[in-house]
Amino acid sequence: MIRRLLLALVLVLAASPAQAYWEFGHESVAAIAYKNVTPATRAKIDALLRRQAMLETPSCPARTIEQASVWPDCVKPLGERFSYAYSWHYQNVDVCKPFDLKAACKDGNCVSAQITRDVKLLKDPKVPVRERLQALVFLIHFVGDLHMPLHAGDRGDLGGNRVKATYGVYGPERFNLHSIWDGPLTERAISTPPTILRRYSPEERAQIAAGTVEDWSRESWQISRDDAYATAFGGEACGPTPEGRVTLDQATIAKLVPVARLQVERGGLRLAKLLDEALR
Template sequence: MIRALLPLLAAIAALLPSPAFAYWEYGHETVAQIAYRNVKPQTRVAIQRMLARSSMLETPECPARTIEEASVWADCLKKLGPRFSYTSSWHYQNVNVCKPFDLKSACRDGNCVSAQVERDMKLLKDPKVPLRERIQALAFLIHFVGDLHMPLHAGDHDDLGGNRVRAAYGIYAPERLNLHSVWDGWLAERAISTPPSLVRLYPQAERTPIMAGTVEEWSRESWTIARDVTYATALGGDPCGPTPQRVRLDEATIERLVDPSRLQVVRGGLRLARLLDEALG
């Protein structure tokens, strides 16, 4: 039934505007919802109290009244022009998958996603920081942990995280589609929509190993997935091989990528929960 509807769905999708948000709204909102379900009760109360004061951010075009709204706030800022243009490089880190992992070079002066996650944690933990800045740090943290777990925000093949690689997603292949937008949106939405729901309270035995580690270790993990899964799949097994004129992900390939994509969303959500508990709980 689903296969029979694919041509119709592709035709409808072709009429839609290209996605405006990194990891799309669905991906970021799901990461945030997983975190919200798995934080301590006192952390949940603290989040609610802070976001209830989010009007202090003075971004009425980009509300952050709920954790779902906060999860896409950092992307919404892009439409505000020069006011927040300095944050554009905070959403990713272009660490070359064909060279040894080198986060330091990719994060000069703190202008990368992992450095901003650590910065936001310091601001949130410090009660001496003005409330407005802590609310902003909270919204940024919720978003950037999601970005860190999208592999093409963590790994690069001299192609701006797949943005320069034209791609076909099943039968859907408009000119504007690229490898980054496939993983950022189409694949993420398919993965999240695949049952069972990812938004649930995870048992401690399942949470503990996922929540372990440092931000740098999570960065290396996402970078490894970019190399061994994202690029290896797209480039015929060799992540450092030549890039074809257009990468083609057929239905069988897409089905194989659903589980790795789902796992990254879960990791992002549970690790965000850990960070929020550390900062606010």
């Protein structure tokens, strides 16, 4: 009986969808950043997070950088308290037109503008501790969001949320294109050896973290077009939306894993760069 129960448990776990990007992906970006900031920056991160009670969100703790990385999603169900931040998690830059960040970021209500704002708040010692703490947890999360391609580019379909999709052997009712990149694809990318949750060399950090927030926005937008949409739509990102469900088979998934993996690495090392700049 015990052996049968254990076998049933294994089968259930094997068939279960992976954790969503908002959990495993964000936590991994944060963990990479934490391993790659300077010791002085790490101490300042810890000091701010020790004040997490000032956020007054007991159901959404932020005691560690991993908890902080999912805090901005955790507080979404808290009603009007944080409803102002809903549009800060993404920027719907049209992948079928020339890259235009300004049009997608009116009045600063987009992820890249908020990253820049949070860095400025953290740099200013005159800003009250509670506001600097909130800027920290938002920054940790938003850098992860920017590097999820379908938060950075779309086709007027809510970043692929309206594109029904099948992921490998998982049941067709489970996913859309956005949730595939949010969840199982990113989980597989992070879990594929060798580990990306490590300390990187100075040369690696300099190469991967180079550029500006706008550069990173353009890069994620291009991946959304050339990898997320083009792969799902038979090679043409801006062609007609396929009828029914699009399918990502195992061969396609294998090609996309390195792309998703690199985005998590980029997010982590670029977050480390911003934290070092903001907290030095």
